[in-house]
Amino acid sequence: MYKIKTFNQISVKGLERFSREKYEVASDIGHPDAVLLRSHKLHNEVLADSVLAVARAGAGVNNVPVEDYSQKGIVVFNTPGANANAVKELVLAGLLLGSRGIKSGIDHVTTLHDVHDAAELHKTLEAQKKQFAGNELKGKTLGIVGLGAIGSMVADMALALGMNVVGFDPALSIEAAWRLSSDVQKAESMYALLARCDYVSLHVPAIKPTQHMINDDALAQAKPGMLLVNFARESIVDPQAIVKALDSGKLRGYVCDFPEPVFYGRSDVIAMPHIGASTAEAEENCAIMAAEQIMDYLENGNIKNSVNFPEVSMARCEGQRIIFANKNVPKVLGSVLSVLADHNVNVLDMMNKSRGDLAYNILDVEKMENGHVIEAIRNIEHVTTVRLIG
Numbered sequence: 001m002y003k004i005k006t007f008n009q010i011s012v013k014g015l016e017r018f019s020r021e022k023y024e025v026a027s028d029i030g031h032p033d034a035v036l037l038r039s040h041k042l043h044n045e046v047l048a049d050s051v052l053a054v055a056r057a058g059a060g061v062n063n064v065p066v067e068d069y070s071q072k073g074i075v076v077f078n079t080p081g082a083n084a085n086a087v088k089e090l091v092l093a094g095l096l097l098g099s100r101g102i103k104s105g106i107d108h109v110t111t112l113h114d115v116h117d118a119a120e121l122h123k124t125l126e127a128q129k130k131q132f133a134g135n136e137l138k139g140k141t142l143g144i145v146g147l148g149a150i151g152s153m154v155a156d157m158a159l160a161l162g163m164n165v166v167g168f169d170p171a172l173s174i175e176a177a178w179r180l181s182s183d184v185q186k187a188e189s190m191y192a193l194l195a196r197c198d199y200v201s202l203h204v205p206a207i208k209p210t211q212h213m214i215n216d217d218a219l220a221q222a223k224p225g226m227l228l229v230n231f232a233r234e235s236i237v238d239p240q241a242i243v244k245a246l247d248s249g250k251l252r253g254y255v256c257d258f259p260e261p262v263f264y265g266r267s268d269v270i271a272m273p274h275i276g277a278s279t280a281e282a283e284e285n286c287a288i289m290a291a292e293q294i295m296d297y298l299e300n301g302n303i304k305n306s307v308n309f310p311e312v313s314m315a316r317c318e319g320q321r322i323i324f325a326n327k328n329v330p331k332v333l334g335s336v337l338s339v340l341a342d343h344n345v346n347v348l349d350m351m352n353k354s355r356g357d358l359a360y361n362i363l364d365v366e367k368m369e370n371g372h373v374i375e376a377i378r379n380i381e382h383v384t385t386v387r388l389i390g
């Protein structure tokens, strides 16, 4: 029986993927084989030594200490693209909320709830509505920083609305480049993008190089009156710099998914409670993808959509499967094969891949009589984890 520990509310559609015959899934499991979570921060959690994999039902893995887990041989998964459409749709809402007097207009209507005469109410509102006029998106220029799963969808949406789209992504993957419309203009730097855009939407991961990438210097380059939209992460912007830019009029507004105390009481900030991915569809997509990735890893040793291990998938042969991870240095695979040879174990198929400092291997072998083989592999220098599957 495999054991899965959950944090956060995970969509039932994903949890149902774990068959009851093979899996026990609960939030209070003591020695799990895998952890399934959303935004819960794992940095302060002590994970049991039994944990082989951690799956983040979502895109950002800044709540997972990935480097630490890599040293321990724990595979970390995420679910790329599974919630991108939900975020894209909320970015559209953000652009509209920042362009039109939608929120202030609705708030104003609620202040008139003591006016009970309909004719008087309509007359008052008609006289006052000019305060809530705004601008259209069509014909304006949207800058997108980060053109991955979400950024590319936001680009398509903005083009369909008749906006000009400028993008910046120095680490664009080949797959993402194929997805991107040829109508997206390329900016040479983020500063160049900020200088020419009426709207800018951020879609980068929260990693060291993106920490406070929107700061005083960056905002000094911005086109005056720009609207900034941030559905990526709080750490990407310096909140004090945002406040200064709003006060000086450099920024017209800031729409985000990450409220900060310094924004309280400001009518030029619209802050939502991290609901970019909070749709039934996105939650299901993420949970299903995460559950399937965990199952394929636990049952077959295959790895798909990991943020720290290489992508590895091999069809099963008859017999047994040995999987092991090791530090990416010479001779480890050779030493493992020598152990197998010494124990008369025949290898049927194998795969070896590396990613940075890590190497990962799948060996299908004829059924072994000798129970000491796995222990002998575990004792080889630089091997971090080894497992025998059925």
Ligand SMILES: NC(=O)c1ccc[n+]([C@@H]2O[C@H](COP(=O)([O-])OP(=O)(O)OC[C@H]3O[C@@H](n4cnc5c(N)ncnc54)[C@H](O)[C@@H]3O)[C@@H](O)[C@H]2O)c1
Binding pocket: 058, 059, 060, 061, 080, 081, 083, 084, 087, 145, 146, 147, 148, 149, 150, 151, 168, 169, 170, 171, 172, 173, 176, 203, 204, 205, 206, 209, 210, 231, 232, 233, 257, 274, 275, 276, 277, 278
């Ligand atoms: N608000 C929410 O609920 C919500 C939901 C989903 C994702 N997110 C956030 O959005 C981020 C992006 O999600 P995604 O699915 O598009 O991820 P993704 O990995 O598909 O795309 C991220 C893109 O950012 C690019 N990038 C990295 N560093 C950059 C830099 N310095 N400048 C410009 N581009 C850079 C990468 O090359 C990549 O193409 C996630 O990491 C997560 O933090 C938030």
Ligand SMILES: O=C(O)CC[C@@H](O)C(=O)O
Binding pocket: 038, 039, 057, 058, 059, 060, 061, 083, 274, 277, 278
């Ligand atoms: O799980 C969530 O609600 C948020 C997920 C989102 O922040 C992500 O990075 O995918």
